[in-house]
Amino acid sequence: xxxxxxxxxxxxxxxxxxxxADPPIKIGVLEDQSGDFALATICKVHGxxxxxxxxxxxxxxxGRPIQLIIYDTQSxxxxxxxxxxxxxxxxxxxxxxxxxxxxxxxxxxxxxxQLHGLCFYNNQYEGGVCDANMIVTGAVPEQQFSTLIPWMxxxxxxxxxxxxxxxxxxxxxxEWVRNIVKQNGGEMVGEEFIPLGVSQFSQTIxxxxxxxxxFVVTLLVGTAQSSYYEQARAGGxxxxxxxxxxxxxxxxxxxxxxPTLANMYVTTNYIEEIDTPESKDFVKRWRAKFPNxxxxxxxxxxxxxxxxxYKEMVEKANGxxxxxxxxxxxxxxxxxxxxxxxxxxxxxxSQHMSHTIYLAKVNxxxxxSFPKIWPDIKPYWLGEAGADLTKSNPHTxxxxxxxxxxxx
Amino acid sequence: MDIASAIFGFLYQIGDAAAFLVxxxxxxxxxxxxxxxINMAHGEFIMFGAYGTAMAVRAGLPLPLxxxxxxxxxxxxxxxxxxxxxxxxxxxxxxxxxxxxGISLIxxxxxxxxxxxxxxxxxxxxxxxxxxxYSYSWYRLILMLAAIVLLVGLWLLVNRTRFGILAxxxxxxxxxxxxxxxxxxxxxxxxxxxxxALAGLTGGLYAPTMxxxxxxxxxxxxxxxxTVVVGGADVFLGTAPAAGALGITxxxxxxxxxxxxxxxxxxxxVILVIRLLPRGLSGWILKERS
Numbered sequence: 001x002x003x004x005x006x007x008x009x010x011x012x013x014x015x016x017x018x019x020x021a022d023p024p025i026k027i028g029v030l031e032d033q034s035g036d037f038a039l040a041t042i043c044k045v046h047g048x049x050x051x052x053x054x055x056x057x058x059x060x061x062x063g064r065p066i067q068l069i070i071y072d073t074q075s076x077x078x079x080x081x082x083x084x085x086x087x088x089x090x091x092x093x094x095x096x097x098x099x100x101x102x103x104x105x106x107x108x109x110x111x112x113x114q115l116h117g118l119c120f121y122n123n124q125y126e127g128g129v130c131d132a133n134m135i136v137t138g139a140v141p142e143q144q145f146s147t148l149i150p151w152m153x154x155x156x157x158x159x160x161x162x163x164x165x166x167x168x169x170x171x172x173x174x175e176w177v178r179n180i181v182k183q184n185g186g187e188m189v190g191e192e193f194i195p196l197g198v199s200q201f202s203q204t205i206x207x208x209x210x211x212x213x214x215f216v217v218t219l220l221v222g223t224a225q226s227s228y229y230e231q232a233r234a235g236g237x238x239x240x241x242x243x244x245x246x247x248x249x250x251x252x253x254x255x256x257x258x259p260t261l262a263n264m265y266v267t268t269n270y271i272e273e274i275d276t277p278e279s280k281d282f283v284k285r286w287r288a289k290f291p292n293x294x295x296x297x298x299x300x301x302x303x304x305x306x307x308x309x310y311k312e313m314v315e316k317a318n319g320x321x322x323x324x325x326x327x328x329x330x331x332x333x334x335x336x337x338x339x340x341x342x343x344x345x346x347x348x349x350s351q352h353m354s355h356t357i358y359l360a361k362v363n364x365x366x367x368x369s370f371p372k373i374w375p376d377i378k379p380y381w382l383g384e385a386g387a388d389l390t391k392s393n394p395h396t397x398x399x400x401x402x403x404x405x406x407x408x
Numbered sequence: 409m410d411i412a413s414a415i416f417g418f419l420y421q422i423g424d425a426a427a428f429l430v431x432x433x434x435x436x437x438x439x440x441x442x443x444x445x446i447n448m449a450h451g452e453f454i455m456f457g458a459y460g461t462a463m464a465v466r467a468g469l470p471l472p473l474x475x476x477x478x479x480x481x482x483x484x485x486x487x488x489x490x491x492x493x494x495x496x497x498x499x500x501x502x503x504x505x506x507x508x509x510g511i512s513l514i515x516x517x518x519x520x521x522x523x524x525x526x527x528x529x530x531x532x533x534x535x536x537x538x539x540x541x542y543s544y545s546w547y548r549l550i551l552m553l554a555a556i557v558l559l560v561g562l563w564l565l566v567n568r569t570r571f572g573i574l575a576x577x578x579x580x581x582x583x584x585x586x587x588x589x590x591x592x593x594x595x596x597x598x599x600x601x602x603x604x605a606l607a608g609l610t611g612g613l614y615a616p617t618m619x620x621x622x623x624x625x626x627x628x629x630x631x632x633x634x635t636v637v638v639g640g641a642d643v644f645l646g647t648a649p650a651a652g653a654l655g656i657t658x659x660x661x662x663x664x665x666x667x668x669x670x671x672x673x674x675x676x677x678v679i680l681v682i683r684l685l686p687r688g689l690s691g692w693i694l695k696e697r698s
Contacts, residue, residue: 034517036623039526166668192666199618199627202424202548203662203670206417209542223526223621230529230617236536236543255619257531294524 028093035075051307062319126172157214158186352379413540426655435606451625457611475612486604640688
């Protein structure tokens with residue numbers, strides 16, 4: 001009996017060493033697990049861990065197991081630069097999944113380019129990053145605003161007031177809103193940029209009341225700025241709100257007392273309330289692994305599906321993790337995955353991703369309903385503006401007022 | 409009526425900005441002005457007060473009692489910290505900065521680990537009222553009232569009670585006070601505890617209006633420090649007028665061009681005051697008097 005168990009134990013060791021003969025594929029994970037953004041980003045790490053476990057249980061990527069190298073970037077841009085160097089140079093990661101705020105992404109992106117790394121940015125953002133070393137799985141303004149703003153203007157009226165966080169994300173997103181409002185014959189009655197970390201909004205609330213908009217676009221970022229909603233409600237400001245960042249990232253509807261967020265509309269590519277069988281199954285698997293997760297947000301799902309997309313790319317490249325091989329696989333246009341939100345596909349021109357966009361409405365009791373769903377919305381802007389990563393690699397971020405130069 | 413409502417709106421904004429500055433800086437000003445200690449953990453004391461208040465509300469206490477409980481608990485934590493760390497560092501202001509900064513990191517990170525990245529907020533009570541075309545929050549009027557009550561109460565405590573006399577004696581001439589039988593160690597502990605309790609009170613008062621996260625104290629800390637720097641060492645001659653002046657500056661510029669301009673104006677005002685009055689408003693007022 002003991003001999004038998006010894007043999008099984010030995011054979012177990014043999015099997016595991018034969019597996020270990022295939023070197024693991026190293027995925028670096030740089031996400032904020034502490035600091036101002038931790039609330040929205042801890043679940044990105046969990047999404048990556050869940051996907052890695054599932055893939056490893058089924059034999060890994062092209063027969064190689066996934067090894068995660070996880071660092072806490074502490075909501076601090078300089079930490080991103082430090083850890084990005086370490087994970088690419090010392091740990092020799094094959095690919096890195098990194099970043100929440102656009103400021104942090106722009107802090108580490110030159111390092112990825114300089115060290116010829118490959119990096120996934122699994123986060124909704126202001127759009128325009130045109131860099132062959134970056135793959136973006138988050139939603140971009142043409143996906144979130146070209147759906148949300150016309151819908152809101154039709155339902156509530158054409159006078160719009162924007163309050164936005166004052167850094168690249170807020171400024172460029174506000175520019176998108178301004179353009180879409182104008183294209184649809186509306187009027188911007190006000191626009192205010194709020195420094196990060198501001199938590200007192202009395203005067204802003206009064207400015208909004210003075211401008212009498214039909215709805216307010218809230219592009220506030222970070223936990224300090226989210227104090228706005230409580231203060232606006234207490235101050236008697238009950239206008240409908242439209243946003244691309246709330247609910248889907250910081251699950252404010254779960255954290256604030258109803259009806260603080262009532263009548264807010266958000267376009268998101270995933271939140272845990274989505275009622276499809278795929279989404280329900282995803283939530284079940286997630287909660288089995290992380291029973292104490294406060295909320296599974298859109299960036300959690302983006303991070304989860306990014307691991308599967310990377311698997312798809314490596315396997316299309318016949319098991320190679322070299323960047324030229326991966327880029328050839330992307331250029332075929334055939335990298336897609338049946339994600340919890342629905343089918344997603346990587347666009348070779350911009351290396352951004354198509355999404356199913358859900359319009360989530362926060363009700364008076366803070367439950368969520370979905371008045372509209374737009375399937376397969378493509379990240380069209382960079383391609384239409386003339387960018388094409390399969391032909392040239394400008395390593396830059398474009399904005400609507402600073403678009404790519406049309407090909408000569 | 410239109411002019412009256414415009415004036416009310418303007419005064420409300422000034423009161424709101426000034427109340428925030430007074431409440432944010434009172435605890436810091438007491439600890440700095442009376443003990444010469446620069447407390448970098450001030451923001452975390454505010455966070456403790458807010459968390460304590462929210463916990464007490466969830467346990468079923470009415471909000472005013474919950475705020476008192478949160479404030480008291482923070483005061484007790486302050487006394488413990490003074491006994492463990494601060495009391496070894498008197499007369500070494502630079503060392504206290506490093507030590508209290510370390511304490512602040514431990515507190516905010518410890519809260520994140522123990523209680524998670526967010527905490528359900530209590531919700532702002534009392535609703536809103538309308539003047540002219542604008543609506544306002546009742547609770548923010550209470551905050552303005554609280555700032556005034558706090559200043560009056562603090563003045564009475566320092567100038568009209570035995571504790572106040574002993575504290576001032578200890579601060580002015582510790583050896584002489586001790587020779588006369590004052591237990592200066594106890595006075596120091598209690599003064600630091602008072603500063604912490606005031607920070608806790610601020611946290612409790614603002615808890616219903618803010619997002620509850622371990623880093624919430626940091627949104628008070630900048631305003632608290634600039635108010636104390638502009639005010640100078642005296643709480644009453646310094647902090648209160650400084651909060652008033654900075655509140656007016658901030659309200660005017662925010663209503664004119666938005667939050668960013670308000671923030672810039674506030675900091676430019678601070679630079680101007682420090683350049684022209686290096687010892688702060690209270691130093692200037694005392695000099696004018698003498």
